[in-house]
Amino acid sequence: MSTLLDVKNLSTHFNTSAGTIKAVNDVSFKLREGETLGLVGESGCGKSVTALSIMRLVPSPPGRIVSGDVIFQDQNLLKISEEEMQNVRGRDIGMIFQEPMTSLNPVLSIGRQLREPLELHLGMTKQQSLSRSSELLELVGIPDPATRLKTFPHQTSGGQRQRIMIAMALSCEPKLLIADEATTALDVTIQAQILEIIKELTDRLGTSVIIITHNLGVVARYADSVNVMYAGKLRESGSLDQVYKQPKHPYTVGLLNSVPTLDLDADIRLQPIRGEIPNLTDLPKGCAFIDRCDYAEQKCQESEPELEEVEDAHFGACWEHQRVNKNLLGITP
Amino acid sequence: MTTTTADSTISQTDSNTQSPLLEIRDLKVHFPVTEGFILQRQVGVIKAVDGVNLTVNSGETLGLVGESGSGKTTIGRAILKLENATEGQILLNGEDITQSTGNRLRDVRRHLGMVFQDPFGSLNPRMSAGNLVGEPLKIHRLTTTKSDYKRRVAELLKIVGLNSMMAGRYPHEFSGGQRQRIGVARALAAKPEVMVLDEPVSALDVSIQAQVINLIKDLQTEFGLAYIFIAHDLSVVRNISDRVAVMYLGKIVEIGSRDDIYNHPKHPYTQALLSAVPTANPELERSRERIVLEGDIPSPLNPPSGCVFRTRCPLATKECSTQLPELQSVSGNHRAACIKGDWYESKNPVPGSVSEET
Structure with missing residues (x-):
């Protein structure tokens, strides 16, 4: 399959009174159709800022995309004009945000908000967009769509609002959908509903999806490949099975061993990553993970490891990646 | 019934x-x-x-x-x-x-002790960590002398994995995980x-979550x-x-x-x-x-x-x-x-x- 999105050496910085925060620091990855x-x-860790940079929605100031390229369907999104970018947003790339409460406009009816991208990007008439909106709501499982179009966001529940967001994000059949913590604020049974709808619809439309989450279970259930970020950089990247079964970065190992999951022994003692996330304005000279790492050596203090291919299409940024072993810490399913 | x-x-x-x-x-x-x-x-x-x-x-x-x-x-x-x-x-x-x-x-x-969900909203921002942890001791009159009070506060902070030197700091100076530790120490104070x-x-966050879960288990x-x-x-x-x-x-x-x-x-x-x-x-x-x-x-x-x-x-x-x-x-x-x-x-x-x- 061909490459849909190619992010090359993307860096986004935030200037704050405490210093420059390198929220996204030289991140490169590809996404296939x-x-x-x-x-x-x-x-x-920079996962949301990565998404916002792709969409060119980084609040500026204080944020600034310092360097890099975002090649999407053979055009560099960072080089095109704002008008051209507006045609990409919503039409070619859809985005769902974490807060279903705040990402809908409270003073506009749901119908009005659903119709907007249809009329703007696809040039539909009011009649066409109305009937399409109601189809879309039905598609995401909202009962009685015609009535619902006339209601306002506060009259619907969190789960319903997130469905409306999905309907809106997919209304123009985009090539790429970015779901930024789309289900984090929802209850588990509602989370399952929403993720199933996203999966079903994007499978049907052949849409590529970037799921941004801190929930390793959600990724294991829905993703094909995984990127792990820590302190602004990609630390590991590979297929789902590669990263989960044979992680090559101690941080990935730490994450996997610190979440209790239903398939492990219930009495297991969790192996947390010690310490805390470093201050982003004052990162250590070498590897940013060094203070929390069990594998740290002299070399790690001196220079920062770059992402390298450790096995076929599996990348890790660790000097000691050959020693990194998920099972050494005593946790095996 | x-x-x-x-x-x-x-x-x-x-x-x-x-x-x-x-x-x-x-x-x-x-x-x-x-x-x-x-x-x-x-x-x-x-x-x-x-x-x-x-x-x-x-x-x-x-x-x-x-x-x-x-x-x-x-x-x-x-x-x-x-x-x-x-x-x-x-x-x-x-x-x-x-x-x-x-x-x-x-x-x-x-x-009865209670630990709340929000480590940001559940601690009074104008009280130092030491006072937050020590307040139950005062309310229930569990310590008699000032030195006894100080010793007990230091002990409580240590139990939850915080440095007793941190007693003079205020909630905004702590991270979410540390604040939750203060919340646990406060709940524990009256035994x-x-x-x-x-x-x-x-x-x-997940890595911090595991630390606090282990702490809660150890205290039990x-x-x-x-x-x-x-x-x-x-x-x-x-x-x-x-x-x-x-x-x-x-x-x-x-x-x-x-x-x-x-x-x-x-x-x-x-x-x-x-x-x-x-x-x-x-x-x-x-x-x-x-x-x-x-x-x-x-x-x-x-x-x-x-x-x-x-x-x-x-x-x-x-x-x-x-x-x-x-x-x-x-x-x-x-x-x-x-x-x-x-x-x-x-x-x-x-x-x-x-x-x-x-």
């Missing part, structure tokens, strides 16, 4:  | 014949919904907790799971009398604490017997605390609990030992809930069966008649709208509330149970 990519990491 | 007595006898025989440390009998917490400004009239009632029976023995962890609006937090708050019980009793060491007031209430609360932990780790072993662990994350609850109660719309739909609930769930809601939790195991996720529930939780203002779960239940039939399911024994202390009494066999929503049985 129809592929679902999981972008995982903890708060502040 | 006949079920109340049956319930308590079952749980008591289970716990080496002693009377339980904490017992909740037919607890109801209802919130009136009013309309109008000057002449307020009641237009409805939200039954946040509607007839719940629970027991907690010393040293054990009872996990309370359910989705938002299930009433799990209200139960936790009612135990500390942060909400008043509309009906029913809460017995701590055999004494009904629902009617306690004034000095008696303060004495009762010494035996409680029962701790209510309301979503203590859900606001934390060290001090023999009884926990009521309220969470929506079923994997976390499984890791920490001895027994688990599953709630839906103010009622317990299933209760049993951890293994009963996770390996042999009987109530259709428990099964759906478990199947909705993804595991971090790609291979398993490809083969797992998923039960996806339709629709949302109904409004607690206007709950469905009969079984509250019937509007989303894949097994619901006509009888479910007329008959009120009572908790009944599946085996031993494992009880579920579903009128489809010939227990619907689990389709292994939990991956672990497959390998364990074969």
